[in-house]
Amino acid sequence: MTTDRSTEDLMSNDAERPAARPTITDVARHAGVSKGLVSFALNDRPGVSAETRARILASARELGWTPNLRARSLSVDRSYALGLVIGRSVDVIAADPFFHSFIAGVESEFSTAGQVLVLAQATPGREETATYRGLAADKRVDGVFLSDLRAGDDRVALVRELGLAAVTLGRPDVESPFPSVSVDDGRGIRAAVEHLAALGHRRIAHVAGPSTMLHGRRRAEAFTTALVAAGLEPTAIIETDFSAVDGARATRELLGLGADRRPTAIVYSNDHMAFAGLAVAQRAGIHVPHDLSITGFDDTELARHTFPSITSVATDAFDWGARSARLLLATIAGQPVDDVELSEPRLVVRESTTTAPESESARH
Amino acid sequence: MTTDRSTEDLMSNDAERPAARPTITDVARHAGVSKGLVSFALNDRPGVSAETRARILASARELGWTPNLRARSLSVDRSYALGLVIGRSVDVIAADPFFHSFIAGVESEFSTAGQVLVLAQATPGREETATYRGLAADKRVDGVFLSDLRAGDDRVALVRELGLAAVTLGRPDVESPFPSVSVDDGRGIRAAVEHLAALGHRRIAHVAGPSTMLHGRRRAEAFTTALVAAGLEPTAIIETDFSAVDGARATRELLGLGADRRPTAIVYSNDHMAFAGLAVAQRAGIHVPHDLSITGFDDTELARHTFPSITSVATDAFDWGARSARLLLATIAGQPVDDVELSEPRLVVRESTTTAPESESARH
DNA sequence: CCGTGCATCTAAACCGGTTTAGTCGCATCA
DNA sequence: TGATGCGACTAAACCGGTTTAGATGCACGG
Numbered sequence: 109m110t111t112d113r114s115t116e117d118l119m120s121n122d123a124e125r126p127a128a129r130p131t132i133t134d135v136a137r138h139a140g141v142s143k144g145l146v147s148f149a150l151n152d153r154p155g156v157s158a159e160t161r162a163r164i165l166a167s168a169r170e171l172g173w174t175p176n177l178r179a180r181s182l183s184v185d186r187s188y189a190l191g192l193v194i195g196r197s198v199d200v201i202a203a204d205p206f207f208h209s210f211i212a213g214v215e216s217e218f219s220t221a222g223q224v225l226v227l228a229q230a231t232p233g234r235e236e237t238a239t240y241r242g243l244a245a246d247k248r249v250d251g252v253f254l255s256d257l258r259a260g261d262d263r264v265a266l267v268r269e270l271g272l273a274a275v276t277l278g279r280p281d282v283e284s285p286f287p288s289v290s291v292d293d294g295r296g297i298r299a300a301v302e303h304l305a306a307l308g309h310r311r312i313a314h315v316a317g318p319s320t321m322l323h324g325r326r327r328a329e330a331f332t333t334a335l336v337a338a339g340l341e342p343t344a345i346i347e348t349d350f351s352a353v354d355g356a357r358a359t360r361e362l363l364g365l366g367a368d369r370r371p372t373a374i375v376y377s378n379d380h381m382a383f384a385g386l387a388v389a390q391r392a393g394i395h396v397p398h399d400l401s402i403t404g405f406d407d408t409e410l411a412r413h414t415f416p417s418i419t420s421v422a423t424d425a426f427d428w429g430a431r432s433a434r435l436l437l438a439t440i441a442g443q444p445v446d447d448v449e450l451s452e453p454r455l456v457v458r459e460s461t462t463t464a465p466e467s468e469s470a471r472h
Numbered sequence: 473m474t475t476d477r478s479t480e481d482l483m484s485n486d487a488e489r490p491a492a493r494p495t496i497t498d499v500a501r502h503a504g505v506s507k508g509l510v511s512f513a514l515n516d517r518p519g520v521s522a523e524t525r526a527r528i529l530a531s532a533r534e535l536g537w538t539p540n541l542r543a544r545s546l547s548v549d550r551s552y553a554l555g556l557v558i559g560r561s562v563d564v565i566a567a568d569p570f571f572h573s574f575i576a577g578v579e580s581e582f583s584t585a586g587q588v589l590v591l592a593q594a595t596p597g598r599e600e601t602a603t604y605r606g607l608a609a610d611k612r613v614d615g616v617f618l619s620d621l622r623a624g625d626d627r628v629a630l631v632r633e634l635g636l637a638a639v640t641l642g643r644p645d646v647e648s649p650f651p652s653v654s655v656d657d658g659r660g661i662r663a664a665v666e667h668l669a670a671l672g673h674r675r676i677a678h679v680a681g682p683s684t685m686l687h688g689r690r691r692a693e694a695f696t697t698a699l700v701a702a703g704l705e706p707t708a709i710i711e712t713d714f715s716a717v718d719g720a721r722a723t724r725e726l727l728g729l730g731a732d733r734r735p736t737a738i739v740y741s742n743d744h745m746a747f748a749g750l751a752v753a754q755r756a757g758i759h760v761p762h763d764l765s766i767t768g769f770d771d772t773e774l775a776r777h778t779f780p781s782i783t784s785v786a787t788d789a790f791d792w793g794a795r796s797a798r799l800l801l802a803t804i805a806g807q808p809v810d811d812v813e814l815s816e817p818r819l820v821v822r823e824s825t826t827t828a829p830e831s832e833s834a835r836h
Numbered sequence: 837c838c839g840t841g842c843a844t845c846t847a848a849a850c851c852g853g854t855t856t857a858g859t860c861g862c863a864t865c866a
Numbered sequence: 867t868g869a870t871g872c873g874a875c876t877a878a879a880c881c882g883g884t885t886t887a888g889a890t891g892c893a894c895g896g
Contacts, residue, residue, distance in 0.1 A: 131882055142846045147884055157844060177610040178546045179882030182851050187542075189590070189612075207572075215593045224612050226553070227591040229579045246541040248553075248588050352777045380774065387779035410744065410774075413716045415751035495852055506876045511854055521874060543852035546881050 130171040139167040190436055191226045191249035195236045205408050206425050213429020244270035251436045257322040275436045278322055289432045289448040293323060294330030296421035296453035300403040301334035303455055304373045308464035313344040313371035315358040315381050327377050355381025359388040372464045379404035379411050382418050397462040407456050416459030423453045494535040503531040554800055555590045555613035559600045559620060569772050570789050577793020608634035615800045621686040639800045642686055653796045653812040657687060658694030660785035660817035664767040665698035667819055668737045672828035677708040677735035679722040679745050691741050719745025723752040736828045743768035743775050746782050761826040771820050780823030787817040
């Protein structure tokens with residue numbers, strides 16, 4: 109009795125069942141053609157007569173057909189997704205607004221393409237490598253953005269070995285098969301130094317990023333070059349990990365130098381260190397900009413909202429993201445691509461820089 | 473001649489072909505069983521004898537088999553991915569480190585689960601809706617995190633209609649079928665007000681987030697409640713969009729009030745507005761904290777690195793991410809779940825708050 | 837008038853898993 | 867002893883697309 113067939117009748121009410129999304133087979137039946145032909149028509153490939161194609165498209169539209177991404181993924185072996193592995197510790201990254209703008213730029217290119225961004229966070233080292241391997245093993249993405257390039261970065265080889273497409277943010281210092289999108293941030297540092305030199309500063313110091321990171325190193329080198337070009341004596345360059353704490357530490361170190369060696373201006377390798385440095389100076393009773401001029405890098409929103417506001421080098425992270433995405437998609441599509449050079453960073457002069465203190469310019 | 477078959481012989485060198493990754497069929501052949509049985513064994517389901525199972529697992533290991541996520545996705549109708557749609561304009565979000573920590577927390581739960589995070593950025597409105605619809609239509613994710621809840625948030629209904637699983641960050645003010653993870657940020661605001669009241673402040677103002685956002689509104693309400701509880705007169709609450717610019721604007725407004733109405737303390741609804749407010753006060757020659765005490769919210773790294781450093785309410789965004797991810801995964805797995813209440817926010821007292829100015833406390 | 841070529845279309849294989857419907861042999865029970 | 871049940875396993879369908887191999891019909895050239 110309990111196995112009575114009549115129970116099945118209760119299930120026959122298929123008004124309950126939400127209308128299953130139509131498949132290509134439904135479209136084929138509706139248009140009276142074969143499944144394969146529908147596929148041809150939908151991907152407008154040759155071999156389908158004009159009227160048949162029209163009929164198929166009409167059927168598809170009428171049924172509200174929409175492609176099943178997973179099925180397509182399986183057969184064409186593509187993910188329609190790009191990956192970004194952020195390889196910094198949370199603390200360091202949390203303070204850096206770069207990625208938000210970058211990501212926004214990336215996404216701005218996606219709207220049209222049906223792409224999606226897969227984000228992973230991993231600290232450099234074993235965990236980072238495992239993350240890339242995981243993305244590749246599961247074929248979660250078709251390509252990745254390689255950001256925060258390091259000296260002798262092993263990710264370039266890794267990603268190539270894994271068979272992923274990629275773009276590098278900046279040019280790596282190792283052999284790379286991948287196109288790059290870069291900005292001449294050295295130009296920005298140079299502008300900052302020239303600006304300070306023009307204001308009469310003679311002792312300019314640099315609070316640099318880690319020398320293991322290419323952009324940190326590149327900025328430091330540009331700093332030295334610019335100093336030399338301005339005919340100034342070599343001054344202190346203090347290396348940091350880009351964090352605010354470390355920026356503060358570096359600043360204390362510089363301000364602790366004897367009066368005849370203490371810098372009258374400090375060029376910071378990012379805004380957050382400049383913020384922290386500003387606070388350190390103020391706490392020490394050193395007036396910015398009259399006793400000390402400072403410049404930041406990135407031109408974050410906050411640079412406009414400190415007192416004094418901070419002179420900073422502006423780069424366009426949004427554009428960086430957009431161009432990188434476009435380049436990566438083109439690479440994946442098999443189109444020939446070239447490296448991209450972004451527009452030059454500009455120095456945004458604000459209140460934190462002014463003429464060198466009297467004693468200094470007189471001393472010259 | 474050009475169609476000579478011999479050209480095909482050139483292709484027969486398959487040493488070139490990189491060893492294709494083994495499929496379940498290869499494992500079946502190797503173990504001498506059927507494809508289906510391999511699937512059973514690998515998902516350890518009943519109906520496979522112990523020795524056969526062992527043999528199959530051995531074969532899989534020997535061949536280095538690893539599941540093809542796409543194929544699995546297609547047959548079991550799951551993505552093994554979660555989505556986060558950040559619905560703010562780039563400018564506002566760029567300054568907010570919340571998401572970085574939140575995302576890090578989310579990812580910390582993924583390492584074990586083979587999950588991945590899909591990130592999308594969309595400004596509220598049509599674009600945002602389209603983004604959710606897109607994620608659902610392509611079945612890119614199994615569930616989403618609903619952050620930055622708004623008053624009468626239509627995303628709750630949208631996401632349910634789309635058949636996605638979800639968790640809400642905070643409890644929505646509309647009917648919701650989804651579990652929530654919340655923190656009592658009102659408690660944090662209360663702590664700030666009590667702290668200031670204890671320091672003798674009588675005129676405390678609030679620079680609030682938008683009233684359209686639940687946490688902005690909740691904090692404003694908590695502010696009023698706390699004021700009343702402390703027996704203080706109602707004071708100005710200025711609404712902003714959470715951005716630094718708007719925080720600065722609000723601060724100027726408050727400081728522009730007549731001397732008898734100007735607040736001696738300002739409670740900001742986030743740290744970035746507090747930064748901007750600090751700068752505005754300093755620029756106006758108002759000393760913080762002696763003339764004006766201020767508090768922030770979020771306890772961002774920078775709050776430690778301003779001068780004076782900023783008293784702020786600390787919440788644990790990382791934990792928030794981790795708990796949300798765990799909850800969402802449990803929901804998707806069909807396990808019964810309960811709402812989660814995070815640990816209470818704590819007030820971190822720093823240099824930006826001190827006893828109310830003489831005239832004020834005397835006046836009482 | 838017949839072979840050839842081409843455009844159009846169908847049938848079926850394929851991607852790599854999961855799941856269902858059955859087959860088979862053997863132990864158990866009436 | 868023969869029906870029954872069950873554990874272990876196979877074959878094949880299925881998810882929803884793409885792609886290949888062939889079939890069909892028609893126009894055209896010799």
